[in-house]
Amino acid sequence: MSIEARFIVQPGDAFTLNVDLRLPGQGVTAIFGPSGCGKTTLLRAIAGLEPCRKARLRIAGTTWQDEKTSLPPHQRPVGYVFQEASLFPHLSARRNIEYGLKRIPMSAQRISLDDAVTLLGLEKLMERRPAQLSGGERQRVAIARALAVSPKILLMDEPLAALDLQRKQEIMPYLESLQRQLEIPILYVSHSPGEVARLADEMVLLDNGMVQAHGDITEIFTRLDLPLAHSDKAAALIEATVAGHDDHYALTLLDFSGGRFAVSRKNLPIGHRARLRVIARDVSLTLAHQQDTSILNIFPATVETLSTENESQIMVRLKVGEVTLLSRVTRKSSTLLGLKPGKQVFAQVKSVALLS
Amino acid sequence: MLTAADYDALIVTLKLASLTTLILLLIGTPLAWWLARSRWRFKFLIESLIALPLVLPPTVLGFYLLIMLGANGPIGGAMTALGLQPLAFSFSGLVIGSVFYSLPFVVQPLQNAFASIGSRPMEVAATLRASPLDRFFSVAIPLARPGFLTAAVLGFAHTVGEFGVVLMIGGNIPGETQVLSIAIYDHVESLEYTQAHWLSAGLLIFSFLLLLSVYALNRQQLLLRS
Incomplete structure (x- = not known):
């Protein structure tokens, strides 16, 4: 077939x-x-x-x-x-x-x-x-x-x-x-x-x-x-499964191989397979796990490859579990954080879109 | 008012125009389809040939047809040799002459109608399992309907208005080859102006009403499709 x-x-x-x-x-x-x-x-x-x-x-x-x-x-x-x-x-x-x-x-x-x-x-x-x-x-x-x-x-x-x-x-x-x-x-x-x-x-x-x-x-x-x-809207796609809902804060929780996403509540049954899109500009990188931040979705990640976009920007390809994420950072940040392949970082995902 | 000969001329004219239109639609449809679709580089040769009666004096067309169809011509001679009547000065001869004379008036509207359909509806029909012949009848013909109406009416009206070709190859045999336009000419020659008036005004009104209905119908079609 x-x-x-x-x-x-x-x-x-x-x-x-x-x-x-x-x-x-x-x-x-x-x-x-x-x-x-x-x-x-x-x-x-x-x-x-x-x-x-x-x-x-x-x-x-x-x-x-x-x-x-x-x-x-x-x-x-x-x-x-x-x-x-x-x-x-x-x-x-x-x-x-x-x-x-x-x-x-x-x-x-x-x-x-x-x-x-x-x-x-x-x-x-x-x-x-x-x-x-x-x-x-x-x-x-x-x-x-x-x-x-x-x-x-x-x-x-x-x-x-x-x-x-x-x-x-x-x-x-x-x-x-x-x-x-x-x-x-x-x-x-x-x-x-x-x-x-x-x-x-x-x-x-x-x-x-x-x-x-x-x-x-x-x-x-x-x-x-x-x-x-x-491209300007470069993004990673992630397959995830609805794991549950947080009724108190009206959030929907989705599991993927690298962790668990929390997004604004969506009326989806538990076990529903959904695709998430994370745009590269919405992903920032830190060396330590930030506690005092409004960002909910933070995952430990490994830098896989880097590519220079232009004089000031760098695209970083990361592995979070089995999943790939993209992060667009400035060349200055990249140098200050010492980003290179194999480096352990934390990816902070500011926003995520539920596609289906 | 109108004489028996005038009524005969009317019947001959209607018979001639109907038969000619029918024949032209039958041969004009495949011809127009081919012209609209073909990418043959010498297609313009055929197109020029078909358009020739638009510019040629009808007497020229009539003259050559007379030569061909007359008892001494190649076609007329062959027919005589086979024991058949030559076609010149017969109703059949008139039909052949009219088919040539009105050919562009039928082929060109059909060709335009087929060309304006484009290849997309035919491709869609092909992906919906319609064979080439099936899609011609189920898609091309219905979509070209306004073109068929125009072609039929123009072919008919133009044949009704024929004079020169008829005069050359048909002559003026009452009840056989005398058509209205020639009957009018005869009346004027004999200074019978009343009859000439009746026939002329009749033809004028008839032709106008025919064209009026075509334009009105095509307008309606356009409004429906848009």
Whole structure:
């Protein structure tokens, strides 16, 4: 149950996509990179929409494309969500969703119309024409339409990019429930670190048509040899489990391998797995465990590597238990504290965001 | 008022325009689809050929058709040799002439309609399991509907208004090849101005109403889609 994708595609004169990937057969894999790096071309190649110079594509043990054969797009069991909803303007929401559903054999149907409609919360919008729907609603119909063909893989090409912030927040919960409830792999193209931090498990970093890095998302976010750890909002992602609630102070306690986080109370059941994001600027370092501080989340940590950001700032990669944290400190502080690989410090986390 | 010959001319005209429009929609649709989609570098050659009747004097088109279809022409000769009637000065000959004459009026609106759909809806349909033929009928044709309406009406109206080509290859045989525009010409030649007025005003109003309905319908479509 995995995806093997090898492509050499030259859509224009200037650019070549050349990738050789093995992706997991479930969960969300983010395809990440700047515009023009080949993200969309990769999805189009998988869907069979882009002519390839060389291709080898195997999904869940079935060959879709190799030197000899290439399934035409309409015979590939994919669900494709385009950047713009691209609904058929002459059909109602219902008939848009039914369009693909009607074209698959009954025996291949694993997601019913009702499942797709409920998952995206479209019950009340079904009889509307696309022109009568908001941008966010249209994109939800487009996602339901892609799911209704019971795909073996869901390809999402920046489904939120054309929407404003409010619409993005309206759709995000639906995407998160897709990620939890579907048993098929999702390839999610994005150039927004915030989106992929909430949704993805694995991450493929593309740059100029080549794979720059590929691995666990928490690892890719914090690798100092990659661009994400040097952006203004560089952050570490931490998987944690709700351990309990402090009713007196209205806090929620979350355990991870390096200790226990306290965050403002969230209505989550004990045992719920959640992802936390800690931004590098919100992490300060001390040599001794401060007692007289307002910061609740302080963890013993080991300096792993350092990297110079600019004349005045240094990015420090730390290990807290099994988990990696990033801390952005000034070069002066770094010198005064004598930071170097292996050094034992305390990481003070000023704020932490609960992503899911 | 109107003579029996005028009514015959009206019926011949309507028959000719309907048949021509039907044939043009049948051959124009695949042709326009190909023109809208193809990236062949010499496509402009075909496009120029199709647009030719827009600028050519109808008599020139009629003259060459007469040469081709007449009893001594390559096509007419072959038909005579096979024991068939040559097509010149027959209703079938008129239909062939009208198909050439009105071709751009049907192909160009269809080509524009297909081109404006873009490739995205077709790609979406492909990812939703529709085969190429299936997506042509379930997506391209419905989305090009305003183009079909325009094409059909322009093709029909332009054939109704045909004069030069008919005169060259059809002649003026009442009940067979005499169409309205030629009947009007005949009336004026014979100084029968009343009948000429009736027919001319009738054609004028008919043509205006036809175009009015197309523009109104297309406007409505645009409002619905936006």
